[in-house]
Amino acid sequence: MKQQKSGSGEFKKEIGLFGGMSVICGIMIGSGIFYLGSYVLQRSGYSLGLALICWLLGGLVSLLGGLCFAELGASDPKAGGQLVYLSKAYHPVLGFMYGFTQWILASSGSIAAIAVAIPTALVDFIPGLTQLHIKLIAIALIVLLTLFNLRGVKGASNLQTFFMVAKLLPIFIIMIGALVLGNQTPDLSPVPASAPDGSPLTAGSVFGMIAFATVASLWAYEGWTNLNAVAEEIKNVKRNLPLAIILGIGGVAIFYALFNYSLMRVIPLDEAKSLIESGSLYLGTTVAERLFGVAGKVIVLIGMLLAMFNCLNGMVLAFSRIYYAMSAEKIFFKKLGTLNKNGVPAASLISQMIISIILVCLRNLDQLTSLVVFCGMLFNCLAVTAVFVYRRKYPDLERPYKVWLYPVSVIVTVILFVGLMINNLMEDPVTALTGLIVPVIGIFFYLYFKKKYGGEEKEHA
Template sequence: MEKNERLEALTSQNTELRRDIGLFGGMSIIGGIMIGSGIFYLGAYVLQRCGMSLGLSLICWAVGGLVSVLGGLCYAELGAAMPRSGGMTLYLNEAYHPILGFLYGFSDWLIGGPGSIAAIAIALPTALRAFTDIGDMGIKAIAIVLIAILSLYNCFGIRLSAILQNISMVAKLIPILIILFVALLLGQVSPTLGIQPPTGPVSVFDILRMLAFAIVASLWAYEGWANINVVAEEIREPHKNLPRALFFGIGGITILYVLFNYAIYRVLPLSEIQTMLNAENYYLGTAAAQKVLGNTGAIIVTVGMALSMFGALNGCIIAQPRTYYAMAQEGHFFSSFKWLHPKYKVPAVPMAVQCVFSIILVLFRSLDQLTSLVIFNAMFYYMLGMFAVIRLRRKYPDIRRPYRVVGYPVVPILIGLVFFGLLINTLVEDPANALLGLCVPAVGAVAYALFDLRLKRQGSSQ
């Protein structure tokens, strides 16, 4: 009976939270977090890893988007079947063991979530340095104010949060689309889109090796789509809107990324791109905008970058506290984190703690080192999330699954192996930070044991 009651709670759409996020709101959360300043410079890294082959780089962006779409559809099955807060934490709890879900959430709570928020908040005013004389202390002050104001704003209900996210999503797309269409229309370059590098033909094996290496870079531009599952309990008709938001959100961004990079190639000759990269200037999007629109282009790019980062910042502040709320609901976390504001139905306590942690991290100098500590673990948990689709079908074969991932079981296995490849790549490329990142789940394991002991004592006293 206990198992049946748990399954009923997992699959029920009844909730204390407010289901105020519609389809566009879900897409805005996905796009708001995924589309940041990376659209203006990540293409340079992809192109370098493709041996400066323009055609191969565009294939890389398309394949990276396809991998993300398929990964999103795997998550769509999980979220539509279990429309509860928590996302990855919930799925790891049910597919494997609660300690895995806890370790993911603990790493995210301690460093991952606040570190990402702090980094974005600092990056936003930094992008304005080209037009204003802002010192380091001024940038940190602005970052702290942004975090505090957005955290407070998002305490007034998910409906207001979704409205702001929708507005920022539209606002960030306007400058990006202006650059894209102007570059496509006014570009004078006819790019060569062959898959062979300009330095000379290489073997099929070398092409596949370059493609695989470049896809790793492109996938970072698609990072963030899984955050929509964290707020599944606040999505209207999640069995319909969650899969649609993931498919249309990630699919639309894939098209945007491919067209944006093609538009750059229409404006900047390959020789000019090579000169920029030799000078370690990776902002190809900025250079393309300045070439076709002059100083106006530079302003549009700066505004676009600021709006993109604002949307990503707000999206992270919305999503992360729902994970900590779900952990508290499961029992292995602070009891206060499952308290909801009586009027706005928002997990206000984890929102406030996240705000404090983020502000503390803003005061540290090397935020990149803090956030890189959790990259290795994140890839591990994403891999487990893909395989959770298979495990949960076997563990709970009878629960209602309004959406089933296409190509099962090939797609979950394939995308799981892709994340395994990213895991190995991170270990090879950055072994020090990858191994240091293991310290976080080690501390988390101790914390889990303490929370578990508390639960057992509470159970024995009843």
């Protein structure tokens, strides 16, 4: 992909190893850490041992996918990441379908959802905070971070690193406090008492529970694909990108398992079951209040706000590079493929801001973003499979990092993704299939832009 420039603007390599880890971990670790463990525990038949296995399995699935992205990113370090791999491995129309879905709904919708979630967390603390206030605050946050990112990737990366460290402090306070002060001795047996429906356990029912609980854990790992989008801005990318992915995903997996274990050091399993069944999913909040009183609730709130703000900045930073890559391939608005004097895709950032603000103003935002879950997994699966295609189409491409245990590891990753897609399709077929409408519509836009700008058939990496 040939880089487009605006004046003297060009990408600046300002993201180091820790900055890269902050991007990937910052997007992954959000407010969900305080409540997603409830879903995993519930789906594991309230077996903490099995739940922890599912947390580690979710991390393994994400890490296997991350290893594939590490090879692709180190060998083809282009802005846009996943879009580039889909375009080169298969056809530019597939890359465009992915990018168009991200631009019009998935990425912009994620930004909008997180921006709305931040002021929503303050409702119990600020009396009189209405839906109008929440939307105005969300819009202000999106505008603020967009303007900050327009000033350059170095500042945005430093901000990401700062809030990454800051948000971990309150979470570590809760986790260490629970490990040290908790008086429970959790049963780590991986065998639940019965299946979720109360029937006797069978090998099939246990396997189904593991799969269902692992899907829940994957919600917490969402975001591991995004570092590749800023590959052109990473220092020593051939070393730092794979390292950031491996250390980031691996560290988060261990952190999630340890955090959820620590909660059970304070809350007896039977009580945790009662809380979850009654709808009290925020076990992290319960533990913090039990350990630190009223101050515990404040610690959780601070942790959630910092985590969501960190996630929001990471999304604004990474997602905008996808639309730049689409334009650079001459299959999208020409202006979005230019860089300002600070070396950032200003027009892409601004267009992303506008769409995100529009989505903030719409109702049923969660329903909109849920439409793209299935096709998101489909695109991720195709990107992982692109490792095979790249090795066949571009055998002479320099590969400073290669996927461990190739090809077995890639095959296992693809099988896992296919299994998860089948599970998602069986659980909610209407939403899954409806979500494919957005990328299909993208085909018509691709044909329009290709005719207008010519497009680029990528035959060489």
